[in-house]
Amino acid sequence: MRQSEKVFITLIISLICILLCIAGSLALGSRSVSPGELIDALFLGKAGTFGQIVVRERIPRTVFSLIAGAALGISGALMQAITRNPIADPSVLGVNTGASLFVVMGIAFLNIQTAGQYIVLALLGAAITAVFVYGIGSLGAGGATPIKLALAGSATSAALSSFVSAIMLPRSNVMDNFRFWQVGSVSGANWTNIRAVLPLLIIGFLISILLAPVLNAMALGDEMASVLGVHTGIARAIGALAGVVLCGAITAVAGPIGFVGLMVPHVMRLLLGPDQRIIMPMSAVGGALILTAADIAGRILGNPGELESGVVTAFLGAPVLIIIAVKSKGSSL
Amino acid sequence: MNNEHQLKVEHITAGYDGRTILKDIELAIPVNKISVILGANACGKSTLLKTIARLLKPSSGKITLDGKGIWTFPSKHLARVLGLLPQSPVVPEGIVVADLVSRGRFPYQGLMKGLSREDHAAVAEALEIMGITNLADRRLDELSGGQKQRVWIAMALAQDTDILLLDEPTTYLDITYQVEILDLLTDLNRKKGTTIVMVLHDINLSARYADYIFALREGCLVSEGTPSEVINEELIKEVYGMNCSVISDPVSGSPFVLPKGRHHVLDSCLA
Numbered sequence: 001m002r003q004s005e006k007v008f009i010t011l012i013i014s015l016i017c018i019l020l021c022i023a024g025s026l027a028l029g030s031r032s033v034s035p036g037e038l039i040d041a042l043f044l045g046k047a048g049t050f051g052q053i054v055v056r057e058r059i060p061r062t063v064f065s066l067i068a069g070a071a072l073g074i075s076g077a078l079m080q081a082i083t084r085n086p087i088a089d090p091s092v093l094g095v096n097t098g099a100s101l102f103v104v105m106g107i108a109f110l111n112i113q114t115a116g117q118y119i120v121l122a123l124l125g126a127a128i129t130a131v132f133v134y135g136i137g138s139l140g141a142g143g144a145t146p147i148k149l150a151l152a153g154s155a156t157s158a159a160l161s162s163f164v165s166a167i168m169l170p171r172s173n174v175m176d177n178f179r180f181w182q183v184g185s186v187s188g189a190n191w192t193n194i195r196a197v198l199p200l201l202i203i204g205f206l207i208s209i210l211l212a213p214v215l216n217a218m219a220l221g222d223e224m225a226s227v228l229g230v231h232t233g234i235a236r237a238i239g240a241l242a243g244v245v246l247c248g249a250i251t252a253v254a255g256p257i258g259f260v261g262l263m264v265p266h267v268m269r270l271l272l273g274p275d276q277r278i279i280m281p282m283s284a285v286g287g288a289l290i291l292t293a294a295d296i297a298g299r300i301l302g303n304p305g306e307l308e309s310g311v312v313t314a315f316l317g318a319p320v321l322i323i324i325a326v327k328s329k330g331s332s333l
Numbered sequence: 334m335n336n337e338h339q340l341k342v343e344h345i346t347a348g349y350d351g352r353t354i355l356k357d358i359e360l361a362i363p364v365n366k367i368s369v370i371l372g373a374n375a376c377g378k379s380t381l382l383k384t385i386a387r388l389l390k391p392s393s394g395k396i397t398l399d400g401k402g403i404w405t406f407p408s409k410h411l412a413r414v415l416g417l418l419p420q421s422p423v424v425p426e427g428i429v430v431a432d433l434v435s436r437g438r439f440p441y442q443g444l445m446k447g448l449s450r451e452d453h454a455a456v457a458e459a460l461e462i463m464g465i466t467n468l469a470d471r472r473l474d475e476l477s478g479g480q481k482q483r484v485w486i487a488m489a490l491a492q493d494t495d496i497l498l499l500d501e502p503t504t505y506l507d508i509t510y511q512v513e514i515l516d517l518l519t520d521l522n523r524k525k526g527t528t529i530v531m532v533l534h535d536i537n538l539s540a541r542y543a544d545y546i547f548a549l550r551e552g553c554l555v556s557e558g559t560p561s562e563v564i565n566e567e568l569i570k571e572v573y574g575m576n577c578s579v580i581s582d583p584v585s586g587s588p589f590v591l592p593k594g595r596h597h598v599l600d601s602c603l604a
Binding site: 003084086210213214216217219220221223224226227228229230231269270273274275277 | 383386387388408409410411412413415416417419421422423424425426427428429432433436437439440442444447492
């Protein structure tokens with residue numbers, strides 16, 4: 001099969017699945033809605049019955065799970081490309097947890113309230129953690145190998161996560177509302193915070209598309225990339241910034257959702273090969289699909305309550321991480 | 334053949350982390366010729382190539398291209414004139430030959446633009462020159478060492494530079510492939526006038542295929558000239574610390590080095 005055909009077929013199948021997931025996400029939950037009510041509410045603008053109102057309430061959450069999945073997918077693809085490391089991902093590297101910790105500290109000590117404050121703190125936490133983990137992972141011989149980065153990331157993530165717990169546990173009265181700062185969930189999304197993060201996501205997405213040819217050159221090694229005319233330091237900094245902004249903005253709304261950025265680019269590379277001009281947009285598509293499906297699965301599995309989507313993605317993602325770690329003999333990507 | 338780019342190394346001192354490797358090297362790369370840099374391990378051959386290709390900033394001195402310091406060129410501009418094939422580039426997992434070769438077109442691509450018609454033509458030509466058109470859709474990890482090396486050189490050809498530097502392009506290859514690669518590079522030099530500079534380990538193949546030789550010892554240039562001017566017993570002793578006899582290669586007429594170790598040397602040959 002030719003490459004363009006493969007991409008086309010993968011795209012069509014993914015889009016069909018996304019449409020099904022959108023319908024599922026709007027209809028399914030602790031109060032499920034009939035297809036008739038779903039169509040009435042969506043296409044005829046009716047908001048009379050309880051079912052129709054439920055559908056409208058679920059729209060922002062569904063929209064957010066799509067864009068959050070897309071952002072996390074691209075963020076993972078960017079991090080993997082700039083580190084040439086198949087294990088790089090916002091959650092494995094602890095970046096999401098870092099963002100989460102900063103927001104939780106803001107809530108506990110600074111009394112932050114607006115979406116903008118959440119985002120600023122989340123981005124700050126994400127950026128600091130990214131630099132910290134990459135620094136630790138690069139120590140010693142051989143630079144930032146996949147295994148060293150993953151170890152540095154998971155150790156950091158565990159430590160930061162325990163800080164999150166330490167801050168939240170004494171405040172048990174608010175804990176129920178803030179449980180998703182430990183394991184991410186899209187349930188807290190509303191139009192206000194979607195509007196707040198959207199510009200950041202668009203910037204991150206555009207950068208990833210523009211950077212794709214540069215990342216293709218960098219995939220051949222830094223020396224080869226320099227010979228081809230790439231400023232590798234600048235390209236890496238821009239890519240890292242975009243990756244951190246994408247996952248930081250999502251974490252500000254949803255908490256640390258794990259493994260989407262790890263799984264999706266990996267599956268896309270397996271299916272479609274290593275061309276970043278394809279991997280970047282397809283990771284967005286795949287991420288949107290996975291996270292929305294995970295959210296639906298969480299609602300069904302957790303019925304009558306719900307399971308955080310971050311729990312579901314972690315459940316899917318952990319085996320993938322193990323497979324990649326076993327497969328990668330050192331530094332290949 | 335309008336390749337007249339002058340590449341000069343002017344009093345370069347360079348190294349890593351304060352450790353000096355190249356000491357005050359001064360040389361001019363012969364235009365339209367194949368030059369080979371010879372020298373023992375760790376004498377600075379690769380470092381010299383890297384410094385010329387702007388991968389390493391010299392601590393003093395400068396490299397000039399047509400009289401201008403190479404660090405003053407915009408990077409994509411330089412990448413259209415000067416190419417380098419490193420010793421061990423990274424292979425992206427699962428990449429196919431055509432994709433890899435097309436990545437050599439990076440210096441010609443604009444923002445957001447895909448491959449242009451010239452890009453496709455350059456890739457097709459590079460595949461053809463290297464004789465690997467039939468491998469275009471194959472994955473690189475399925476190919477033999479010799480085929481892989483042809484793919485990498487094809488990528489460097491797609492970059493379409495007048496000057497091509499190669500760091501040990503024949504290392505790890507069987508003798509058949511070594512000769513094949515050197516033949517292909519000679520074709521390229523003769524057809525397109527590409528100035529080629531490479532590091533090689535095999536002195537005898539170097540003597541055959543090089544128009545010009547630079548011999549390095551401990552970071553200093555000790556000799557330069559055509560193979561027959563440069564390669565003799567004294568130079569080999571000086572550069573490699575090895576006794577030898579030099580005869581005329583009966584196949585090519587170039588100098589041929591016969592090493593003399595401690596064993597298996599006839600009494601009549603002992604100096």
